Amino acid sequence: MPTVGIYADELCKALNIEYDDKNEKLKEQGEKTFDDLCFEYGLELDDVTCDYEMVKAEKGQEAADLAREEAAAKGKDTMRTIWKVDIPANRYDLLCIEGLTRSLQTYRGVMDPVQYSLVKPERPLQCFVKKEVAQVRPYFVMAVLRNISFTPASYESFIDLQDKLHQNIGRRRELVSMGTHDLDTLEGPFTYEALAPETINFVPLKDPEGVSLDGSRSFDAKSLLTGYQSHQQLRAYVPLIYDKPKYPVIYDKKRTVCSLPPIINSWHSRIKLETKNVLLDVTGLDYTKCCVVLDTLCAMFSQHCEKPFEVEQVEMIIEEDYPKDVPFVTPGSRKLYPTMAEKKFTANPERMKDWLDIKHLSTPDVQTYLKKMMMPSEVLSDGQLSVRVPCTRSDVMHECDVIEDLAIAYGYNNLRAVVPEVVADIKDQKVGRLTDMLRQEFAGAGYNEGLTFVLCSKEDCFKWFRREPCAETLERQPHAWSYEPLLPPVLLKNPKTKEYNTVRTSLVPGLLKTLNHNKKNPLPIRFFEVADVVVQDNAQETNARNMRRAAAVICNRTSSFEEIHGLLDHLMYKLDCRSSVWIGEEKLKNGGKCDWTGKVYELQHGSDAEFLPGMCGHIFVDGIKIGVAGVLRPDVLNPPPEFVGDGADKVRLTAPWSITAPVSALEFNVEPFLEWLNQ
Structure with missing residues (x-):
């Protein structure tokens, strides 16, 4: 089960919970309020810590003291309280403060479920997918976030969410990996290709030898990955493509390398705090997971755009002679991403109430509770409910998942406890x-x-x-x-x-x-x-x-x-x-x-x-x-x-x-x- 660590003061501010790190009474009250809210929603406040204690636990007292001194020189406080929340493994929308607060505020009835809007320009940004990538990482999707405004906190959350998605749904970048770029430093259209590693040359975001910190050294892809074999953070991902005859690479119109997935982005298109237009790319071995990751990134951080929750689509153009045996890819096709499509389920409100033994509720009551879980619904002519599931809820795949969310919204503690009818006797081992x-x-x-x-x-x-x-x-x-x-x-x-x-x-x-x-x-x-x-x-x-x-x-x-x-x-x-x-x-x-x-x-x-x-x-x-x-x-x-x-x-x-x-x-x-x- 993944754990997300969020500064308590930022989280309480977003949730309108009274909290003060310097006031013990308010600090204790705020922690209890948030802990109770998490419990009601089915989450768990796993730990209360701070940056200093985490470094101390991982690297020792001296490293923690050194980190505190370095942070103090930059005006940062390593003693700020961090709340670590256990997140269900299939709730990717809760892995950042944006998604967590949005879900909890909707659950509390403070805000309505978010409606996302897709923008298709008259001349959309295009990306051409070459046939050679089918043998390496066949799936590729992109999106654009325009006029985004990062703060230091939202920028850090943006980076952290990518890491969480890499580790969880991406299975340590094997199934899915993502890259983010400053679009203003690039020029479309883009191409997604697979080339011999010796022919790919660019300045990476991280120097494998730690010599250059200003992006002044370029490497060919093979020597770059050889250097990364001893890199503390990146060495785990090198085997994913190291022995491949061709490496996947993303170029812009001027043949500037944007990324070498799933390993590293280029220094040229790096994201900065001042970045205004963000290009997102997702590559992988699983088409569905690629789409889920792209939808999640767009849904979470489009709230920081000038027009909140608005996402610009990119046209993906598949080469005519792309292999026909790759599922979900049609040679010669053109398709816009992201889709951010809602799923619709038909649910029987009477069956839902019967399963949970809450027959006293009316159908409008059921709709109200589902809305708290970001699932608005309409009553059909036959009395059934048409439930709309947002793109961020990839965990909802069946009517039983809708019933589970209804139980959470109603409150597990409010359900009647019944001893199940079992055949076997219960006894200790x-x-x-x-x-x-x-x-x-x-x-x-x-x-x-x-x-x-x-x-x-x-x-x-x-x-x-x-x-x-x-x-x-x-x-x-x-x-x-x-x-x-x-x-x-x-x-x-x-x-x-x-x-x-x-x-x-x-x-x-x-x-x-x-x-x-x-x-x-x-x-x-x-x-x-x-x-x-x-x-x-x-x-x-x-x-x-x-x-x-x-x-x-x-x-x-x-x-x-x-x-x-x-x-x-x-x-x-x-x-x-x-x-x-x-x-x-x-x-x-x-x-x-x-x-x-x-x-x-x-x-x-x-x-x-x-x-x-x-x-x-x-x-x-x-x-x-x-x-x-x-x-x-x-x-x-x-x-x-x-x-x-x-x-x-x-x-x-x-x-x-x-x-x-x-x-x-x-x-x-x-x-x-x-x-x-x-x-």
């Missing part, structure tokens, strides 16, 4: 029931529960614990229930931040983070968690599996190993498992006899790198190592910063915790007891 029992025992022993993130950084599970993942453990793991801290983790392919690039392999790092945030509380501090970790497993179809673990930490003035050992004894007793020490004592009492026939556990000396020497014990049951307990090393609790990389790429890594008091930890696998308890 065994592992869930055992988890709840363990949670009760931890709480009864004086431990507070922590609920930590499943995602973490790889350093959290390994580097700060003075260990490295070992692929050999996948082969020599003696049992599926074995506790193996060196099993390789599951890594995210394209993580948004370095802080969340790994699925956790242990619960202890999360508990240390929780402990770090609570270290000002009086000692002792006790936390526990019973939850899943994920490890690689070649025996599984997905090469990974979930494993339910229980973990606890205690922070005190002394090591408190005896307390964590006592907790382990208590939990094992409740799990019907006795200590080998207890068995020995029973034999001494009864002349070498012991009537216990259940499971027996013992602590054996361990030497795990994160624990103090001689203060680590492995937990064994039936010869299987199911966990570990011990006293964590001081350099694990308060690790010194480390530097990774060289030169300009050198990065300072700091641990997400800094604890100076002694900490003892316990962690073991829970799932074996599901079988052992049944025995």
Whole structure:
């Protein structure tokens, strides 16, 4: 689910919500008002943060301080409150402040649904699409926004929306990519071609080597993409066309390169804050998605034009001998874009009311609620509703989608709750029931529960614990229930931040983070968690599996190993498992006899790198190592910063915790007891 971050003061101003960043009372009231509005509309206010905190989370304290100084020199405030809103993956119209405020204001009844108008000049701007592009990126559409007025905020929103569309509907530019140009620097007609990369030469918007920041260096397309293979932002897109014999390129009348899709625009036609006429181009492998992206861009930012919501069409002319096997493209055809066409659905108001159990509503009431969702409607002669869906709502594809929006407009909280008729009985899974029992025992022993993130950084599970993942453990793991801290983790392919690039392999790092945030509380501090970790497993179809673990930490003035050992004894007793020490004592009492026939556990000396020497014990049951307990090393609790990389790429890594008091930890696998308890 994508997240859009918007400055709180700008958002509240657009929504007419009273808010002041400097006034705590108004700030709190404004946040609550917006949070409630989001909840009613089906959105979620995910986080309240600021630029400084985001840079700090991603790059560390020093980078955040440096960014704040640079911003202050430019008159910017990195401490401005940002609200991060979770947006449904198919609501592309909500990915910018323009679309979000427009939808919420319509929902509140403050404004009517927007009507878009298309302008076709007597001599429209033209673009000729050559046949060669069919083998690379076959679909291409364009549009023009005339007399637009950018402010710094709307300009930033314009750039950010393109990035959001690239990442979501564009699937990281593979299916769809877009370019925006200052039309006053270009001259039509345009051509969309595919040429050998060595023949394409232009000045790119971003120098691959970072040498030129003023657009003074030109490159041929092949060497440009070779340079971008090490570029932090663009290297992910290079493979999309790098090995193609021909690259797609857009030229104007004077053979000035406008764009090399889906990689980079040219410096010549770059958008500036002073730009008045914007040319939009969209290329891709999916015709429908190309049209959706173009319609979305035009709909969102045409509000900043001199005549709001007016868009100029561009005539796309397909070459006569364009391949006939490309869907949606007719050789020799001429078509105007964007279409921004409304969709119409015929909906039965009685059925809609029946499905939602709101039969007391009249048809005009239903129309009023649909209008709040930007879906005006008319009553047909047979009593049906003809619902008009705007071009921005590509997520509406069936009458059931209209019914869903009616439910949102009416209010989910206002719908009558009914227990569904189901065939199966409802009951807990065994592992869930055992988890709840363990949670009760931890709480009864004086431990507070922590609920930590499943995602973490790889350093959290390994580097700060003075260990490295070992692929050999996948082969020599003696049992599926074995506790193996060196099993390789599951890594995210394209993580948004370095802080969340790994699925956790242990619960202890999360508990240390929780402990770090609570270290000002009086000692002792006790936390526990019973939850899943994920490890690689070649025996599984997905090469990974979930494993339910229980973990606890205690922070005190002394090591408190005896307390964590006592907790382990208590939990094992409740799990019907006795200590080998207890068995020995029973034999001494009864002349070498012991009537216990259940499971027996013992602590054996361990030497795990994160624990103090001689203060680590492995937990064994039936010869299987199911966990570990011990006293964590001081350099694990308060690790010194480390530097990774060289030169300009050198990065300072700091641990997400800094604890100076002694900490003892316990962690073991829970799932074996599901079988052992049944025995």
